[in-house]
Amino acid sequence: MLIKLTVCVIDIIRSQLDTGRMSNRDVLLYQKIGERLKKSRLKLGMTQAQLAEKIGGMRRTSITNIEAGRQHPPLNVLYDLCQILGLEIMDVLPKIAELQQADHVPVKIDGKMKKFPPKSAKLLQELINGEGD
Amino acid sequence: MAKQKLTPLAVAKNLLEIYGKALPIDVAGITKAQGITIRMEELEDSVSGLLVIKANLITVGVNKSHHPNRQRFTIAHELGHFLLHGQETKIFVDDGPVVLFRNLASSEGTQRQEIEANIFAAALLMPEDIIREQLALQPIDAFDDMSVKHLAGQFGVSVRAITIRLTKLGLLDDW
Numbered sequence: 001m002l003i004k005l006t007v008c009v010i011d012i013i014r015s016q017l018d019t020g021r022m023s024n025r026d027v028l029l030y031q032k033i034g035e036r037l038k039k040s041r042l043k044l045g046m047t048q049a050q051l052a053e054k055i056g057g058m059r060r061t062s063i064t065n066i067e068a069g070r071q072h073p074p075l076n077v078l079y080d081l082c083q084i085l086g087l088e089i090m091d092v093l094p095k096i097a098e099l100q101q102a103d104h105v106p107v108k109i110d111g112k113m114k115k116f117p118p119k120s121a122k123l124l125q126e127l128i129n130g131e132g133d
Numbered sequence: 134m135a136k137q138k139l140t141p142l143a144v145a146k147n148l149l150e151i152y153g154k155a156l157p158i159d160v161a162g163i164t165k166a167q168g169i170t171i172r173m174e175e176l177e178d179s180v181s182g183l184l185v186i187k188a189n190l191i192t193v194g195v196n197k198s199h200h201p202n203r204q205r206f207t208i209a210h211e212l213g214h215f216l217l218h219g220q221e222t223k224i225f226v227d228d229g230p231v232v233l234f235r236n237l238a239s240s241e242g243t244q245r246q247e248i249e250a251n252i253f254a255a256a257l258l259m260p261e262d263i264i265r266e267q268l269a270l271q272p273i274d275a276f277d278d279m280s281v282k283h284l285a286g287q288f289g290v291s292v293r294a295i296t297i298r299l300t301k302l303g304l305l306d307d308w
Contacts, residue, residue, distance in 0.1 A: 023179050024177070024179055117176075117177040118177075119174075119176050119177055120176050120180045123172075123174050123176065123183065127185040128187065
């Protein structure tokens, strides 16, 4: 029973992830990749339609969405895009540090500083330091 | 070794015995009855809720923008943290509060605690015996969206949550 439930719960977590509830980090990741692809395409004077055609079997709207970070291309597609745009794969992948949220706020918990998104950090601060014993 | 800790299932079962199993389970009422303050707050979308234990002041913050069904799961999850881990985590704490953060994407925090809190939440919101009772009254046609939706509504959980629960309990065929 416990094992069954555990599996069930893991599935719930997975399904929530699958339904597109992404972390801010992941949102930022795909936005940055998209921005870089778009920049390179524009440099080459290529339209979205032309790029879609070169990659074969892809719709223009997919390019639009990838560039906006809304669609998440599999690694092989990313390689294809880079190849067509004359890029190295590393050129489109942001560094981990770039993805660390600049807006995150440190909160002291158990003597250690941990970073949280601003609204949550504010509530945490209030609950940790606020009145009451 | 210290005495065996209660499992998430046993803790959920105890609560249901005390507070009853009327549907939908009054998760907010049960939580408040444990001396916990629930606060509906504007939080980042990636954050479902949080639990801060500060001496006698225990607060669960819930993301007010999320769907009510999700909020119910969040409250149950945080209640699970409090009941299952509030004690053990305090050991590591001196004066400061214990903070557990519900963030699906977070790799921080211990995986075990997250899983246990979720097991607890599922067992509290969707007790197995009540599910079986409901099914006896209204057999479910897995191909009928409306009947699954109706059942989910009775428990105050998402269609996806009840579907997974039914499947894992072996009450729906897993194709």
